[in-house]
Amino acid sequence: MSLWWIIGIAIFIVLIALASKNRKPKQQHTPIHAKAILTRREQQFFQIMQQALPRAYIFPQVSFSAILTTKGFYTRSQFNRKIADFVLCDQNLNIVAIIELDDSSHKGREQQDAARDAMLNEAGYAVIRYAQIPSSAQLQKDLHKYLR
Numbered sequence: 001m002s003l004w005w006i007i008g009i010a011i012f013i014v015l016i017a018l019a020s021k022n023r024k025p026k027q028q029h030t031p032i033h034a035k036a037i038l039t040r041r042e043q044q045f046f047q048i049m050q051q052a053l054p055r056a057y058i059f060p061q062v063s064f065s066a067i068l069t070t071k072g073f074y075t076r077s078q079f080n081r082k083i084a085d086f087v088l089c090d091q092n093l094n095i096v097a098i099i100e101l102d103d104s105s106h107k108g109r110e111q112q113d114a115a116r117d118a119m120l121n122e123a124g125y126a127v128i129r130y131a132q133i134p135s136s137a138q139l140q141k142d143l144h145k146y147l148r
Helices: 003-021 040-052 073-079 110-122 136-146
Strands: 057-063 083-089 095-101 127-130
Touching (some): 040 057, 040 083
Antiparallel strands (some): 083 095
């Protein structure tokens, strides 16, 4: 065999290897399962909020993309997969506050939580965080000013 044949075969093998490396892996469908919209702890908190704030609308598990907007793709990518625990609205469905119920998974995530709060604050939303489920009286005291 000539040197050109060997070089040609080597180039061919390299091209096949590169082509197979750039192929996307087969994506397989995995089973889809139902999931509760709220954890048991969030359900307890939701019930207390409903009792404490009967004239307010409380929406759980709201996508940031439903309450924030921007023209830039980079900025949108910073919030498009985030979820607010609860969005508190007045009787006219104006958002008056975002309520977050933190649990032990938030330990060590203070910077991420601060960045989330900063995005919401930039849009003009108040963010109230609770580490423990507050009493109905505490909720009324904390949120009264937002629901006038």
